[in-house]
Amino acid sequence: MSCVFRDELFDAQWLRTAGHASSGGAEVAECFAAAERIREVDAESWYNAWRALGESLLEQADKSRARGRHASALSAYLRGSNYFRAAYTFLIGAPVDPRVVECYRQQRSAFQSAAALMTPAAESIGIPFEGRTLHGYLFRPTGDVKPRPTLIITGGYDSTAEEAYFFSGAAAVARGYTCLVYDGPGQGAAIVEDGLVFRPDWEAVVGPVVDFANGRPEVDPARIAMLGISFGGYLAPRAASGEPRLAACIADPGEFSLFEELKNRVPAFIGRQLFDGNRSVLALFEWLMRRRLRHTTAGWGLRRCLWVHGVDDPMAYFRLTQEYTLAGRVDRIRCPTLVCSAENDEIGASADQLYAGLTCEKTRLLFTAKEGAGDHCEAGARSLFNQRAFDWLDSVLKR
Numbered sequence: 001m002s003c004v005f006r007d008e009l010f011d012a013q014w015l016r017t018a019g020h021a022s023s024g025g026a027e028v029a030e031c032f033a034a035a036e037r038i039r040e041v042d043a044e045s046w047y048n049a050w051r052a053l054g055e056s057l058l059e060q061a062d063k064s065r066a067r068g069r070h071a072s073a074l075s076a077y078l079r080g081s082n083y084f085r086a087a088y089t090f091l092i093g094a095p096v097d098p099r100v101v102e103c104y105r106q107q108r109s110a111f112q113s114a115a116a117l118m119t120p121a122a123e124s125i126g127i128p129f130e131g132r133t134l135h136g137y138l139f140r141p142t143g144d145v146k147p148r149p150t151l152i153i154t155g156g157y158d159s160t161a162e163e164a165y166f167f168s169g170a171a172a173v174a175r176g177y178t179c180l181v182y183d184g185p186g187q188g189a190a191i192v193e194d195g196l197v198f199r200p201d202w203e204a205v206v207g208p209v210v211d212f213a214n215g216r217p218e219v220d221p222a223r224i225a226m227l228g229i230s231f232g233g234y235l236a237p238r239a240a241s242g243e244p245r246l247a248a249c250i251a252d253p254g255e256f257s258l259f260e261e262l263k264n265r266v267p268a269f270i271g272r273q274l275f276d277g278n279r280s281v282l283a284l285f286e287w288l289m290r291r292r293l294r295h296t297t298a299g300w301g302l303r304r305c306l307w308v309h310g311v312d313d314p315m316a317y318f319r320l321t322q323e324y325t326l327a328g329r330v331d332r333i334r335c336p337t338l339v340c341s342a343e344n345d346e347i348g349a350s351a352d353q354l355y356a357g358l359t360c361e362k363t364r365l366l367f368t369a370k371e372g373a374g375d376h377c378e379a380g381a382r383s384l385f386n387q388r389a390f391d392w393l394d395s396v397l398k399r
Contacts, residue, residue, distance in 0.1 A: 156230025203242030253348025
């Protein structure tokens with residue numbers, strides 16, 4: 001934990017943003033400067049500080065590009081994109097705040113400007129999906145179109161295709177991989193622009209993504225791997241349980257059951273009552289959840305989940321989480337699978353359950369606070385995660 005803010009969630013989101021410095025998405029001193037303008041547990045000051053920083057960098061990037069200083073412009077566009085994403089974090093929920101839409105579009109536009117300046121240029125792509133198009137990008141390590149091992153990255157609840165590049169996309173390209181990032185239902189453009197909400201059958205989402213990848217000359221169809229980040233740590237294994245064309249799967253953190261993950265965060269006497277228990281206990285729980293919704297940080301995760309799952313009632317959300325499970329499916333995963341988790345991260349509490357249920361070739365990695373990687377998705381030491389995960393993936397795909 002960074003200890004920049006007393007509030008744990010503000011601190012975690014600050015670290016998430018600053019942690020992207022390892023892939024060009026931030027400067028740590030800029031993030032400290034933004035923190036100085038933010039009041040504790042104040043969503044407005046959080047929004048204003050990050051957005052002001054993003055707009056300042058966007059202006060600088062535009063000037064550098066106009067003068068032909070592309071390296072400077074690329075750097076500023078990347079950082080600006082990340083800061084615009086951070087700005088709307090605590091405004092997420094339903095009904096959708098117009099500032100969420102505006103800042104989402106700014107983070108995407110800034111990243112697209114950066115993508116055009118990369119060497120080789122990254123390609124903005126549209127993946128056909130059930131009569132719609134999923135937004136994403138294709139990154140190549142070189143200018144040729146030689147078939148290469150390919151990594152598809154699946155994000156989580158409040159992730160975007162653009163942020164996936166900072167987490168592990170840049171690391172994949174640096175190691176010679178073709179990399180594809182995308183927004184599935186409930187994520188990024190799919191939820192903000194098209195209103196597509198999450199669905200448990202992620203194999204139905206990834207199938208068209210793999211179809212698209214197989215149609216590209218930069219992709220080796222025999223060496224397509226998938227990395228799931230945050231809630232993607234459930235989505236990726238779920239996809240692998242029904243998509244046989246994946247050659248490897250990485251879950252960071254591994255999640256066996258969304259319901260079990262949430263159940264572990266409520267008092268045990270309430271958890272035992274879900275969903276057909278004592279009515280008085282359930283009524284109390286629902287009252288507590290509705291009250292929690294009004295708190296800036298304590299209710300943030302629940303507000304976010306209601307929005308991206310398309311429900312307006314906490315109990316309805318808890319009920320639908322039962323559909324997000326690998327029970328009865330985990331033994332269908334045939335590709336080598338890497339299950340990760342971080343020491344201080346309550347998300348990933350069911351990682352061991354996922355690992356135990358796998359019947360394929362499997363490896364378990366635990367990241368610790370002692371090495372600076374104990375936070376959610378190893379936010380403060382993402383380079384360490386990428387080092388270990390890609391070393392594992394390299395060895396798997398070389399066979």
